[in-house]
Amino acid sequence: MAIDANDRQLVQLLQEDSKKTIKQYADALGLSNTAVYERIKRLERTGVISKYVALVDKKMVNRQFSVFCHVRLAQHIKENVLHFEREIQKLEEVAECFHTSGDHDYILKIHVEDMEAYREFMVSKLTAIPHIGNTQSSFVISEVKHTTAIHI
Amino acid sequence: MAIDANDRQLVQLLQEDSKKTIKQYADALGLSNTAVYERIKRLERTGVISKYVALVDKKMVNRQFSVFCHVRLAQHIKENVLHFEREIQKLEEVAECFHTSGDHDYILKIHVEDMEAYREFMVSKLTAIPHIGNTQSSFVISEVKHTTAIHI
DNA sequence: CTTGAAAGGAGATATAA
């Protein structure tokens, strides 16, 4: 679909805060309520906007300990890969898992309460998955930048 | 604040889809509209829910090329660190940047259109920041799991 | 916490410009 400058600005605003009223977006864009209403519906319909979600403060729910875990599989036979990926889905501590190029096969983002919870997660959940070659954990010291918005 | 089982379930639902009506959440929890309304307001007031946002489909806006870039600084003197972190904020391609322990100092998540755009980003933006020691890019081959929700 | 009710406002629709 064709995205013009107004769409771009609207999407940017919706990615920052989706709970404003249509009138507020309309004022920001200098368009009428109806025009903005139709644009939002079109962005939703065409799938540019995939969903609306609440974002939770990790500290407030005791999940302030974040870790990037780099995982390499022992052998890359299809069966092992599929099994690993299926097991990862089930682990609630894993917020993200990407298959990547480079030194490791997978990069995982994990949120737990503290180092002890992470140790427990590693021992009884992650490394319990068969065919994992090795793992390398990078603990998050500080969040320099953290947005769910994609700049377009 | 004290979070009970109902809060937990409600937060989970709101993290999956924040655009349902209060009645829908109420039905899912087996509570009245008023009770759910008050719980949501309390979660917002106390900061458990930090904000509501629209999520955008990267493919639909030509930002389907995702990269994890591991960055090491040349020297870790405070001035360099602060300067690097300030410059990173300005780069629209960088969605996330974490200061981490381990082999690298920082892990960045970057969204661009394609490999050519990434090359351009590296050459004229990222490595233009002084005091970067070295970088190591891991290209995302597939998203095994990707959620903004934190399981509580 | 529940039910019920009332008010205001925003979303959704239709019609006109």
Place this chain on the structure above:
DNA sequence: TTATATCTCCTTTCAAG
């Protein structure tokens, strides 16, 4: 395509149990 008006429904608040 944009603005205006209308209608409907949801949010929000309150009272009483």
